[in-house]
Amino acid sequence: MPYPFEPYKIKVLGPIKTLSKAERLKALREARYNLFKIPSEKITVDLLTDSGTSALSQEQWSQIMLGDETYASSKSWERFEVAVKNFTGKKEVIPVHQGRAAEKIIAEVLLEKNDAAFSNSFFDTTRANFEHRGATCFDIPTEKSADLSKPKLFKGDIDAKKLKKLLSRYGKRAKFVLMTLTNNTGGGQPASLKNTELAGNIAAKKGLKFIIDACRIAENAYFIWLYEQKRKGNIKSIIRKLFSLSDVAFMSTKKDGLANSGGFIVTNDRSLAAKLRELTVLYEGFVTYGGMTGREMETIARGLEEVVSPTYLEHRIGQIVYLHNELAKIDIPLIHPPGGHAVYVDAGKLFAHIPQNEFPGQALAAALYQEGGIRSVEIGSLMLGKTPKSELVRLAVPRRTYTRPHFDYVVDVFKKIAANKKQYKGFKITWQPSTLRHFTCKLKPVN
Ligand SMILES: Cc1ncc(COP(=O)(O)O)c(C=O)c1O
Numbered sequence: 135m136p137y138p139f140e141p142y143k144i145k146v147l148g149p150i151k152t153l154s155k156a157e158r159l160k161a162l163r164e165a166r167y168n169l170f171k172i173p174s175e176k177i178t179v180d181l182l183t184d185s186g187t188s189a190l191s192q193e194q195w196s197q198i199m200l201g202d203e204t205y206a207s208s209k210s211w212e213r214f215e216v217a218v219k220n221f222t223g224k225k226e227v228i229p230v231h232q233g234r235a236a237e238k239i240i241a242e243v244l245l246e247k248n249d250a251a252f253s254n255s256f257f258d259t260t261r262a263n264f265e266h267r268g269a270t271c272f273d274i275p276t277e278k279s280a281d282l283s284k285p286k287l288f289k290g291d292i293d294a295k296k297l298k299k300l301l302s303r304y305g306k307r308a309k310f311v312l313m314t315l316t317n318n319t320g321g322g323q324p325a326s327l328k329n330t331e332l333a334g335n336i337a338a339k340k341g342l343k344f345i346i347d348a349c350r351i352a353e354n355a356y357f358i359w360l361y362e363q364k365r366k367g368n369i370k371s372i373i374r375k376l377f378s379l380s381d382v383a384f385m386s387t388k389k390d391g392l393a394n395s396g397g398f399i400v401t402n403d404r405s406l407a408a409k410l411r412e413l414t415v416l417y418e419g420f421v422t423y424g425g426m427t428g429r430e431m432e433t434i435a436r437g438l439e440e441v442v443s444p445t446y447l448e449h450r451i452g453q454i455v456y457l458h459n460e461l462a463k464i465d466i467p468l469i470h471p472p473g474g475h476a477v478y479v480d481a482g483k484l485f486a487h488i489p490q491n492e493f494p495g496q497a498l499a500a501a502l503y504q505e506g507g508i509r510s511v512e513i514g515s516l517m518l519g520k521t522p523k524s525e526l527v528r529l530a531v532p533r534r535t536y537t538r539p540h541f542d543y544v545v546d547v548f549k550k551i552a553a554n555k556k557q558y559k560g561f562k563i564t565w566q567p568s569t570l571r572h573f574t575c576k577l578k579p580v581n
Contacts, residue, residue: 137452141445188437233384298336346376394433478513
């Protein structure tokens with residue numbers, strides 16, 4: 135597939151500095167081999183995350199000038215609330231400063247100690263917030279996702295059979311079913327509309343709430359439109375349909391909100407919304423800003439309109455497909471097919487000479503920085519704090535930010551690493567916090 139035509143022209147520039155290899159090695163040592171701690175000016179291509187890293191459109195920048203910073207019931211809140219209702223079709227909108235704030239509030243309202251929650255895969259902060267309440271979280275990805283290299287469609291689905299079994303086994307302890315769209319932990323793979331409907335029905339039959347983590351719901355809807363609806367209908371109505379299946383949904387607008395911050399919870403249940411709002415006031419801010427500025431709410435309101443554009447989504451997914459295909463051509467082991475927001479490298483396979491307890495994913499992430507100043511993120515033993523089935527490195531693509539030469543550069547760096555892979559060593563942890571260790575832990579290379 136050729137590189138997709140950029141449906142925009144560049145208007146504002148941010149500089150990229152390229153360091154020497156010696157400078158990069160020094161930066162790695164100073165960061166104790168934790169890429170989260172490398173200063174951004176020392177990064178050449180930043181593929182750490184697609185979260186909050188989107189370039190804003192001229193319309194978003196112009197809306198920023200209209201930001202109303204009144205404490206309560208501002209004009210910007212009104213625009214935000216209308217945009218969220220229009221995007222989701224839900225009646226009650228609760229603003230929060232980012233996705234994990236929504237997770238914390240939902241956890242406190244819906245979960246108690248010893249409860250159980252079930253998902254196609256919980257994102258790390260979602261899991262951490264739910265487990266913090268004393269609940270147990272079960273990832274039940276479809277069997278299709280087990281073979282990373284098989285390009286099956288909708289590998290983000292939930293395993294409906296296993297879900298039914300687990301719900302029966304956990305009985306009263308089961309509290310809700312959650313679909314993460316797209317499934318970030320599982321390779322940014324989409325879930326089908328059919329599977330999401332099925333999961334919602336299974337939850338409803340047991341009298342359980344059905345929740346959607348809608349961070350990347352537009353990208354997920356694009357795949358549904360392409361492969362399930364065969365280009366029939368439109369993306370906006372698929373998004374509305376997905377939201378309509380949920381009792382509660384939350385969204386970090388740092389992803390498909392095309393914004394640098396923010397989030398929301400939506401529901402049609404007024405009494406649940408009242409409970410969620412009480413905690414929003416306690417943790418986030420008044421219920422008409424939830425920790426966001428008026429300017430931020432303006433960018434999100436506009437972003438939610440832009441993200442449903444087929445032209446935008448075609449280019450967005452096209453960039454991921456391009457990077458994916460170019461890496462596959464040089465035999466880098468990947469999760470197939472390409473997902474919505476990132477390319478996932480099977481580091482366990484590429485760095486098979488590094489044992490799992492020496493973090494092959496982190497070794498690859500460090501090598502990418504060392505050889506080319508590329509920042510990525512390990513999604514494996516280090517992040518998950520347990521021995522997962524696969525050791526992955528995620529190359530997350532910020533929205534509307536990089537162009538073809540950046541992707542070609544990344545492919546060249548991979549070529550260099552793959553040609554000499556045995557020289558890269560594993561890592562040991564020298565310090566770690568009690569939760570979400572990958573953000574702040576310190577490491578050293580194994581001799
Ligand atoms: C699927 C998913 N859910 C929740 C979150 C948390 O959102 P935030 O980073 O805004 O707290 C993320 C963040 O990357 C995510 O990918």
